[in-house]
Amino acid sequence: MEVNDLHKADIRFVDTASTTENAVKVKAVYGAEEDTTFELPSDTADALKNLFEVHSDDFKNGTVAGTSLPVVTLSNNDRLTVVSLGSEKNSKGNKSAATKLAATLARLASAHKAATIIVEAPEEFTNDKDAMKAFTTGLYGALYTDNRYRFGDNAKDPFSNLSTIEFVSTSSSASSAVELGTMLETGASLTRDLVNSPPNVLNPLSMASVAKKIAAESGGCMKAKIMDARECESMGMGAYLGVARGSETEPQFIHLTYTPPNKSNIKRKLAVVGKGLTFDAGGYNIKLAMMELMKFDMGGSGATLGAAKAISQLKPENVEIHFIIASCENMINEKAMRPGDILTASNGKTIEVLNTDAEGRLTLADALVYADKTVNADKIIDLATLTGACMVALGDGVAGVWSSDDDLASALVDSASSESGDKTWRMPLEASYNDQLKSKIADMTNLGGKYGGAITAALFLKNFVDKKKPYAHIDIAGPVWDNKKGGATGFGAKLVSEWLLAENDDAGK
Template identity: 60%
Template sequence: MSTEEMNSQTFPTWTFDKACPSMEWTPLSAVSVTLTANVTADQLSSTDLVILPVESSPSGSEDKEPSSALELKTLATQMDSAVTAGALSEVLQEHAKALAKRGGTSPAVRVIVGGGKTQKYMLLAVGSADDDLKGAGWALGKAIAASCIAEKKLGTVTVVLPETYATHETVMTDVVTAVYQSLYADNRFRSKKKPVAEDLTAITFASEGSICDASVVVETGKMLAQGVIMAKDIINAPHNVLNSESLAETAKRIAAESKDGTMTCTILDKTECEKRGMGAYLGVARGSETEPQFIHMTYKPVDGNVRRKVALVGKGLLFDTGGYNIKTQMMELMKFDCGGSAAVLGAARSISQLCPAGVEVHFIVAACENMINDKAYVPSDILTASNGLTIEVMNTDAEGRLTLADALVYADKEVQAEKIVEFSTLTGACMISLGKQIAGVWTDSDDLAAELDAASKATGDKTWRMPMAHEYAEQLESPFADLKNLGTRFGGSITAALFLTNFVEKGKPFGHVDCAGPIWEDGKGATGWGSKLIVEWVKQQGQA
């Protein structure tokens, strides 16, 4: 095979002298999603897999045996009698424990129908109609997608949902989003592709009664899923593909493809950053393979009506070796140190298509790598941030907060955002406190904390408010500079948050979200955490 032929079959990467200029995007699954009202048993006869709902008894029935608290509804009962010869009822009894929890599924029942074709039937636990439906869509959508992936050679799937769910626009949007994001497969770097549900062409969500507006639900769900997939793509990409320059190219492309030109993108190069005195960010970037790229994307509503201006800042370390305080473990995972920027740019992609009203949004990423070379910063260096504060470098592996310092000053002073929320994979200490599924939130603003909590609960991107123990700030005092970039090992996630508060005007609503845990799942890769949460929070700001 010639070199030219080999190059045509591989993903673009760096050459010896030049870094990779762009990152390939994973497209949304081509599966068609439709919504159908007033479905009948006859309409289900032609689909490969039928997923039927199992409802729980209302709250207060906890003392019942699991199977007695579950019931098949009208259409499921008809299909059980006319098609599966009671097999669905048997499955309900045998797998009652799994079906007692929303999102639980049963094994498939196989039935031979006309022409010798095999049709499959499966049960899906939807919970009780009396339950709070918040988060229901995510659980159901993930379960449906998992079933489509597990059951091989499916072309068409019909999912019957109770009318209570089918007429709830938020629930159905969440279902569609979860399905599309769960059908994601990162095949960008494989010579032999491993697609998921490769035979699947269509999923129909059906209701025995009414159903909500399909065009709104499906299009919104797709746009939200695209943001999650973008976040996954950014984190999953290896460093020889994704560097500060290819991340900047990704941001430019998001803006260029925005609906009605509502998003713009400006990239500040090293010279522009020097003019602004971004010594903390540029200090880290001195060791980078590629030139630093300070990304600033702006979304403005097409009608020009802005009630609030907000900034979202994402940590954009494309690879973190630790610098001269080199990491001794987990370095192979350090491509995920751009997890904050992934959440922010993923949200930017969704927002650029959803076009929320009433809010101007600034997306800011100070992109670079934390590497080692003859120019790289070293412990004991003193860096000057763009607000004039000097910082003694105690450890080069506490670099994220240095890049964020100048990004926050920019959001505060140059953008003049009314609220600032920053996302970063900042500390292992947060993972020790909250585990790998929950992000920590630090803020002095009770209102902002409540807003982020509401967005978390609405989207399933879990967060937990942590204490802003200002008495710990003394750990950051330096005998030579205004601040140190690291405190003691105790309360490390708190002192990291306190460090960042020095770069936002006192009293301005500012939130720090440490997402080191939930952005990555061992053995699977990026989760896409944070993109949906940010979109939900932005929508809140436009409505307030």
């Protein structure tokens, strides 16, 4: 499967701005500071001063970060614009401002077909590692363009001219933050590519080939194991294979293992499980709406592979990481599972299928058992576009997190979410709702009642991980897709990567 290269506009830190044609110059300021160290002809300086006076009410101290004044054209035909960094001169404020600055620069690059953007910003901003990491991920995310399925005049890249972002700063510490941000965004970009891919291109077989490619390009730190239906059957994965029965495409159970360069450093074993439905027609409970978007039902596996790509470059030293995906399609044929069927998962639990469109949790069930029993991971998380109920509760911008482990929940919601910018919210695991999953003829059903569907889905999944083991379920059904832009967001890849890096740091203490 074809993937896009990350649009790597070179982010540099220089003592003196270069002299180049087709450049946009940006003065990034806190509040409404009016000074600029760009050497300007007197007429342009006067015009800039007048600009501040005219817009003083709109561009006052405390203005929203990312707000910009109209562009001033310099006598050499370069353009100058002033962009606000907001009023918070601290790490939190800088990080938020950096993301908005990146979006503003992408807009300027597109509008002016700029090859170079020269940015002068306060030292407390350019020296802030968190800000520069956020700027890098924000910029490359904003520059993402997918032309894989457009040809001729339809294949347009509004950022094709942009090659360089120059920060006029001597900061050396920020260079490492840019490198880190680039690796993280490489993973998020792969996630976007996967989720954007049509289902006749991305199926379980091609997803497995992407996993193999990640391993092949990892420099030996990643190994890929792919199991077919026969191997999964020998392991008793009846829930997963029940979903896969209706498709002509063979299911592929994907297991990527990251091992640090020095195996003796391994202090912790972690597992990331991603829902891998490359297309979900709903089965016999066929979907009646939005079926054309069900290519994004593999958003959890897309995030999992994106995180694997980032980790293969970041190479954390103290953790072994397992990336697990039970990939298949949920289709309809004479072999497909039916409402009323009883499936047996690999831990021996039987499941009465009340609705064939509640299929993701069935595939995750066997993947979680594998992560728990076969891999014997110390901590497990899963990501899944699992329920519309989560979207009803949290909208399309926030993922829900369910966990019985307070430390793990905090690590995801308070730390990894904040670091990555992928928004999450901890949701309740109401034990009394387990009654909704009771079956009269099997151990459980795959569907709860009318209300609290995201909670009963999380409760269902808990049955397939040891109760004593830290485990979290993350429902990304809402933020995986941007309806306004009509494309994938890359959600989850950076969230997972940041969690894994924090676990690595904690294990190394």
